[in-house]
Amino acid sequence: MGIRKMNNKGIALVQVLLITAMLSVVALYVSKSARQQVQVASWAMDKSQAAVILHSHKSELLFQLLTLPWQQVGAVESEHQQRLNLYNKPVKLAEGVYLRMQDQAGLINFHYQQPLMLTRLLSSLDISIESQRILSATLSDWQDSDSLQRRFGDEKTAGIRNGLMPDIREWRMLKIMNSELYDKLAKNFTLYGTSHLNLMTSPLPLLNALVGNERASKIASLRKSHNLSRTLIYGILGATDYDEVFYSPSNTLAISMLINYGEAQIKQELIVEFSPYAIGSNLPYNIMQTKGG
Numbered sequence: 443m444g445i446r447k448m449n450n451k452g453i454a455l456v457q458v459l460l461i462t463a464m465l466s467v468v469a470l471y472v473s474k475s476a477r478q479q480v481q482v483a484s485w486a487m488d489k490s491q492a493a494v495i496l497h498s499h500k501s502e503l504l505f506q507l508l509t510l511p512w513q514q515v516g517a518v519e520s521e522h523q524q525r526l527n528l529y530n531k532p533v534k535l536a537e538g539v540y541l542r543m544q545d546q547a548g549l550i551n552f553h554y555q556q557p558l559m560l561t562r563l564l565s566s567l568d569i570s571i572e573s574q575r576i577l578s579a580t581l582s583d584w585q586d587s588d589s590l591q592r593r594f595g596d597e598k599t600a601g602i603r604n605g606l607m608p609d610i611r612e613w614r615m616l617k618i619m620n621s622e623l624y625d626k627l628a629k630n631f632t633l634y635g636t637s638h639l640n641l642m643t644s645p646l647p648l649l650n651a652l653v654g655n656e657r658a659s660k661i662a663s664l665r666k667s668h669n670l671s672r673t674l675i676y677g678i679l680g681a682t683d684y685d686e687v688f689y690s691p692s693n694t695l696a697i698s699m700l701i702n703y704g705e706a707q708i709k710q711e712l713i714v715e716f717s718p719y720a721i722g723s724n725l726p727y728n729i730m731q732t733k734g735g
Contacts (some may be wrong), residue, residue, distance in 0.1 A: 488704035496701045496708050496735060499539055505696070508718045508726050512691050525668055528691055529643040538702040546713075547692035548643030551635025553585060553606045558683060559639070559652060566651035567626050576618050584616070609633070632696070634713055634730060638688040642675060653679055691716065694730075710735030 502524075509566055512528070526533055528545040535541050550559055551651050557578055564574040572594075579595035585606050591597035596617065597604075603612070610628050615644065630648045641649060651657035664670035672689045697712045713731040720726045 453503070455535035485705055487580070488706035489708065492701045492703040492706045492708045493735070495539065495703060496699060496710060498714075499535055499541075499701075500697075500699060500710070503535075503541070503699075504727060507695070507714075507716060527665070528695065529665065530645055530696075531666075539614070540700040540702075542696075542698040544645075544696040545640060545691040546632045546634045546639070546694040546696060547636045547638060547640040547688075547690075548645070549632040549635060549648070550630055550639065551637075552610055552631040552633050553635070555581070556684065556686065563630060563648065563651040566647070567623070569623070577616070580616050580618065581613070607633075625665060634694050634696075636692045636694070636717075638686050638690075638692075639684060640689060640691055641679070641682075641687055642670060642672075642689050643691060653682070708735060 506526070524614045526541070526543060526545050529548060530542050530544040533541045549725050550556070550563070560581075561574055564577060569577070570571050575594040576596075579592040579642055583595035583597050584603055587604055589597050596602070599615075599617065607613065610631060610633060613628070614621070614624050630645065630651075637723065639660070641653065644652070646658060646662050649661060652658075653661070661670065661675060664674055675689060695714055695716070697714055699710050701708045711731075711733040712729055715728045715730055717724060717726055719726070
């Protein structure tokens, strides 16, 4: 009888231990799930706040660009005396808020690129003469409206557009184009180019290619110190080999804003065309392209 009671007590103890273990596992799961839910909620709050910050700074920036004068060098003086450059140099607007702006006149017009500019850019990247000819002729063949093949060109590939490319990434369809070459070239071109090139807001690699490293370095140094002017750039370059060079920014900008808040990060890229003197039903700015946000 005593042995049976001891066995029953042992079995009861084991059952209690098993139930306790099961309850502990359930408690741990609930605790872990709760922590995960709290973390997800925290991330969502951070992202929502980052989106609010992005909207606020974007609205303020667009207002400034519509109301403040753009200087010759492609800079804008904000109400806080912060110079907002137009040559893609990053600017810290506030804690966790970063801005880049690129005047589209500072890049080569992808649809109507000048052969001499393209040749010099390709030469600066150590592209062979033969490959330069093929790239230039093929790009023209793909974007013209006829089926006449240029020397070194390509009019026979299936899927050739024979019209203006709507996206620079389509350039990668060319037989001679590879990912490495594309990454080097694409950043120097724009689909939203103007009829002129503004070397005052061109990126340094493009400046190096078009005017030489020494003169490009002088231009970059002067604009970094906010001392570049039309008079000075004329003194550095003299008469250029390009008839379409004019030292004034266009009204079309690429704007990139990066917001870091808590554990969230939001990036938005815009192509904006400004018309500050628009009247009637015309909008003062037109967002032509947007990514992210």
